Amino acid sequence: MQPGTENRRLSCLIFNEPISNMLKYVFPEGRRGKCTISVDRQxxxxSMAICDSCIGIPAGRNWLNFFTPGLKRVHILTEKLKGEIIFDRTNGTWFIFLIPIHVKRFIP
Incomplete structure (x- = not known):
């Protein structure tokens, strides 16, 4: 296995769960809204941000106490990669994942 392969696999699992949840649950009963997914390297x-403008996690609920089995896995995997999850309800519902990556430079 190539170096970093396991981290890439875990990152994909981390990102898949909240995206799946957003697509399944965020717009019930035909509600309309906006979903945003952005990925960036800083x-x-x-950095991966997932945002929706609809129901999200109910206001007043601490997202750490609102864990579904899938979100528990996301939290465990993020910790395994020494990453961070930021939850923000300021303008919609935001999950921001910050995952450290190891960059190898090619020197000819």
Whole structure:
């Protein structure tokens, strides 16, 4: 296995769960809204933000106490990669994942 392969696999699992949840649950009964997914590399950190403008996690609920089995896995995998999850309800519902990456430079 190539170096970093396991981290890439875990990152994909981390990102898949909240995206799946957003697509399944965020717009019930035909409600309309906006979903945003962005991925960016900032130096040695992979940043992925997922946002929806609909129901999200109910206001007043601490997202850490609102864990579904899938979100528990996301939290465990993020910790395994020494990453961070930021939850923000300021303008919609935001999950921001910050995952450190190891960059090897090619020197000819």
């Amino acid at each position: 130096g040695t950190t992979l």
